[in-house]
Amino acid sequence: MRGARYGTWLSLVGALLLAGCGPIETDGVRVLIFDWHYTPTHLRVRPGETVWVLNLDTAPHSATSAPHPGRLVPGESDGISFDTGEFLGEERSFTIPADAVPGSMVPFYCTVHRDYEHGVGRLTVVE
Numbered sequence: 001m002r003g004a005r006y007g008t009w010l011s012l013v014g015a016l017l018l019a020g021c022g023p024i025e026t027d028g029v030r031v032l033i034f035d036w037h038y039t040p041t042h043l044r045v046r047p048g049e050t051v052w053v054l055n056l057d058t059a060p061h062s063a064t065s066a067p068h069p070g071r072l073v074p075g076e077s078d079g080i081s082f083d084t085g086e087f088l089g090e091e092r093s094f095t096i097p098a099d100a101v102p103g104s105m106v107p108f109y110c111t112v113h114r115d116y117e118h119g120v121g122r123l124t125v126v127e
């Protein structure tokens with residue numbers, strides 16, 4: 001159901017979608033959820049910037065901030081929190097506060113599946 005070849009092919013479709021073949025916002029940072037993985041897993045986001053999360057998988061997922069990479073519960077890290085909620089087949093977004101301090105690091109995970117297969121994502125605020 002989640003074979004590697006099938007996944008590779010659909011990742012290419014996702015990449016084409018992300019390249020702008022549709023009414024998708026062009027500003028901000030994008031992360032794709034596919035084959036139970038975040039791509040990329042490490043986001044570099046400026047203060048005030050919006051992160052767009054697209055779930056092209058067959059299951060609902062979320063991108064939810066956690067206080068610590070080893071403590072996967074909803075919460076804030078370095079004063080920053082976000083939660084796309086569980087969603088499927090669409091794009092959700094959140095915006096990093098304009099006063100976020102560069103160097104801040106926020107782990108994120110999927111509330112549906114915890115770290116199972118997803119691994120833990122990482123968002124770093126950059127200047």
Ligand SMILES: [Cu+2]
Pocket residue numbers: 060061062110111112113114118
């Ligand atoms: Cu998930």
